[in-house]
Amino acid sequence: MPSKSIVEPMNARSRRTRESLLAATRAILEEQGFEALSMTAVADRAGVTRRAAYLHFATRAELVGALFDYVAAEEGLTESLRQVWESPDAPSALDQWARHLASYHSRLLPIDRALQRVRDHDADAAAHYARVTAEQMRNCRRLAQRLNQEHQLAEPWTVSSARDMLFALVSSDLIGALLEDRRWSRRRLAEHLSVLFRSTFVATSNGGEFAG
Template sequence: MSSEEIDTKTKILEASWRLLEAHQGQGVKMSDIAKEAGISRQAVYLHFASRIELMIATMNYVDEVKGLDARLAQLNNATSGTELLNACVEVWGNYIPEIYGLAKAMLMMRDTDEDMAAAWNSSMKCLRDVCQNAIEALYKEGKLTEGWSIKEATDMFMATISISQWEQLTMESGWSNEQYVDWTKFLLSRTFVR
């Protein structure tokens, strides 16, 4: 069996991931991935029907290895809504730099490919759930700023911690990740906590 030797499929996924991170999700061709994996370009298609499919598989693979779900699961220890909100920003905000290349590639393809859009949304689902928990906790504590519905507040929360927001503040404006996390926590607390 393939318990010791890494099977080709995994080699491709690793190569894809590595290149995506190295090039920040841009300009990574099927032939590059094949070369990186040490196989022929055509062989990639023996394992993945298309570029899109490979990208989605890479995303699932990274999800599995890095385990955002697991990281987020820990958060349910958080007692108060505020605490949960802050913890959420911290976990996600420190996760983004680890998966930025991949995420960027996904976001770019999402515009033109429905499957990718769906895959991305379902991958964001677990994050959204935690965000919503935080908002609901605030609400139950009577601490959610007046006027917000749960949905609206969760929408705004998600938008605020979106990859594009992170990209603009760190990559473009030159913020450190710590700055990003701290000010985002500040903005969210001020916005949602009464």
């Protein structure tokens, strides 16, 4: 049995190779789109052999499936959402959700656009998009439920309709148009999304001004 001192460096090398493959996958998607994504292209971009790539990911689908967790870790998804869920009340959670969209989601625009282009005819892209959508829907429902539980959900919204509208506002077209076409800063985007969310979904008059 190999000694611990030998196993740990091997594991470290394995982790580095895996991360290099996932970083290469992200770079290819952002620069060239799903159309250019193949195991060969990823291996070449990562500077490893195809055999090494297949040792970590048996298929392209498995590689793309691992991308969500990799990007989430790289971009700090857990911490970004923690700010939302630990907010003292539902309106404050909407403020943090606005910040989350302006910061975290805006950094994923190239990947999202790559997914959107091909998800109707690329099974791997469709599977990744489905996971992203499911996570976003879950978060939007949680926000709507909190508003409802705190008796702050404005009429005529229901938990279901508020969830759906919040999800629709997680829009790469909307965020991209304001950040890229209209040259808004991320801070300005967060501030105005917060005003939009509060004025639309919050029944009470305890908000309306961005806290930050």
